[in-house]
Amino acid sequence: MHHHFITELLGIKDSHVDVWDIREEESHFVAELFTKPRMQKCPFCGGRTKRIHGYRWQSIQGPAFTTKEVHISLWKRRYICAFCHRTFYEHLQMIDRYQRCMASVQTIAMKHAAVSSFRTAALVTVVTVNRVLRWFDRKELTSSKILPRVIAIDEFKGDADGERFQLNVVDVENRRIIDILPNRKVETIEKYLKSCDTGKVEMKWLWWIYLKRLNKPFEKHWAIP
């Protein structure tokens, strides 16, 4: 396969990222990538440098092709600033700092979470539900999920990701779980509702304890079943 085609297939937009090797293993694909040296802007002093300090392999989870995940190994370059002598990793569009998953995988997951559920988002991108929830916690959703006429939010003991309780968002009339929220904080509920299209919602039921915790402007919209 042509290398450019592979990077495109992986959704990599960094033009200086190239493919060393791609192979198929039993349960996944392995793609070894490297970057071409480029003039860098030092994040500390703003000086421009091309001096290389060193390299390391970074493991990144890529998008899933059919049922197989792509494991990416990136030969990542560390630069040293010619002016302030501090070192830093090159900036790449394909992966955010401190992440192990490609930025495009997160985008796909967030889109599925917006129109479907966190569970579907996790299935499609082959990551755990917890990880999708963590991404959701950090990001604002851009697309809106349309919530049904009657929703209820209730807690359950899920013990997921260091939080004892999670919340169920339920479509009451169709007896369907719409979403699971990672914790029972008011901010989480507010953020979730803000990310959704609530134009159709006429009734919201909330477990009584939240009514005590909620702010005044919020209180008006809530009712106890």
Ligand SMILES: [Zn+2]
């Ligand atoms: Zn510098």
